Amino acid sequence: MLRFPNPGSDVDSFIRIFYKLHEELNQQQAFDLDDMSRVLVKSNLATSSGYMGQEALDRSTRDDRSRDPLYNQSKMYSELFKILGWIHPTSNSALNFTFTLMGDHAVAAKQNPKSFFKQCLLGIVYPNAILKVTGNYALRPFVTILRTAQALGDTICRDELIVGPLCLQDDRDIGQFNKMIERLLSVRTSFSELQRWKAEISHNRQIQPNTLENYTRFPIAVLKWSGWFRDQRRSDIYGRSIPFLNLTDEGESLLKAISHQIDVRASDLTNVHPETRVALIRLGFYRTLERANFDLSPVKSGLWKDEQLANAYIKSESVNLLFSPFQEIEPREMAELFPREVISETSTSLNRIHTVSANIRYKPQRANVLMTFGSGNVHTTQTPIESEIRAIYQETSNQNEVIERLVGKYKTSNQNEFYPLIADLFKILGYDCQYSRAGVNYERWDAVIVDEHYSIPIEIKSPGEELFLSVKAIRQALENKIVFLSRQPYRTEQDVTSLVVGFYFPNDRSEVQTLIDDFYTAYNLSIGVIDFRSLLYMATAQLVLMKTHRKSDLVRLRGIINVSDS
């Protein structure tokens, strides 16, 4: 029988837990089960040994990790988040996770989580590259459950779920499906027959009946929560009162909708042309979002070509794919196809984005990220630093090595060398960046990004001036912005950032962060802080890995930058 972990049966708190984890751990490169447990107890979303908070964590933690209750609970949550496509394991460990673009959208769908969650349920399919479960099931469980219930007269009970759809080997084998339905119908009227069948499965698979029942907790909880089924005790079927799940009108109309969709699985895509494969994956993701009420207009133009390829593959005119790639395709491939933003903002501004419009047709949280199809645009600059980056990369094929060498090389540079270097790095990132010669003080900023709408002053501190950024530099950036707004040397807007670029982040980051928050609260002005390493990281990612950042993230940067890899 298909195994589902059962960390809890309250779907709303399940979702709340994910929001919290995303909020607390999104800044990290990756997180593990201990990070999850920490967040859970900290926000009182889990208890252990009868205690809350730190005491719970202390009491739960033990040498044998496998017997640590919170650890195990987090593990179960992580498995469900994985199967929904919201997090992916990293390449080093199945128990190290990163959030996915799909997970970002789960958070963006906060106002109305149901439609998004339901799409994720339909997207669950085995086998997949995200979560291995025992048994060789080729099964889209929730669709199969819906179909089974319909075939059984719009109603199904827990034990029928166990012996029927959750034990089906291959749901696309019509014969198998029909045989299952036939047998299910034949045992109806005899509850003991049904129990015998269940016992048989328990014995054959060496799984206790208790456990089989536990496996249905998550499916049953979400089937009811989604509105597809409603509880009803009935005694007309087995001659005694048994809780049943009745298909609702909503479940019924969903089935009708699904019948017009084409169920594509990863296994179907192994031999298709790479271009078509990519098109189907992209389309699968965006169509899933669209069905979950996301507004696709920002990516419409890009989807057109994918649609042509997909139509040719499906050999049909209107393609509506039942295929959720984040729940099925190798994490590595997905991360390449759907880079999450290279820049993620500081937690304060993230919170702001999370509380987007209350419309039903909300926009995705990171609309512009959606438009970065695959690789970034390749443009070359005639800058010395670009040649230098390319040369080192050619030699080492290692992005980190490139960065570290350059950090070492420019550690002692002065204004004359450092200012143009920073300007060139911004040029690589696609900005028209000009630097002011040192000593020229009618322009008080050290460099400026010139744009028709969003010009940005940049305060630079060369390592010769100060290795670690200081609070003073932040104040200067504020001054730059004020002068920018009042004298209008270049077109810009109030909410556009004023940047500070230094060699290393300030030593006292919290002081700097607080000051930046104060500036924002008092004057509604944003200061963004970037260190040399982060800038190099973005530039090298763009040059050698074809990864691109979202410009609006930089243009509105507030606080200390955190560049993370998708």
Added chain:
DNA sequence: AGCGTAAAGGTTGAGGTCAT
């Protein structure tokens, strides 16, 4: 009957030992 979660298994694989 259903739920949270405590508590208890089992499995795996790296690194070692030993006999061939």
Added chain:
DNA sequence: ATGACCTCAACCTTTACGCT
């Protein structure tokens, strides 16, 4: 040198108590 065997910690899964 090779491979069979061993050990242990880390990892992963299952079971079911005790409450409402």
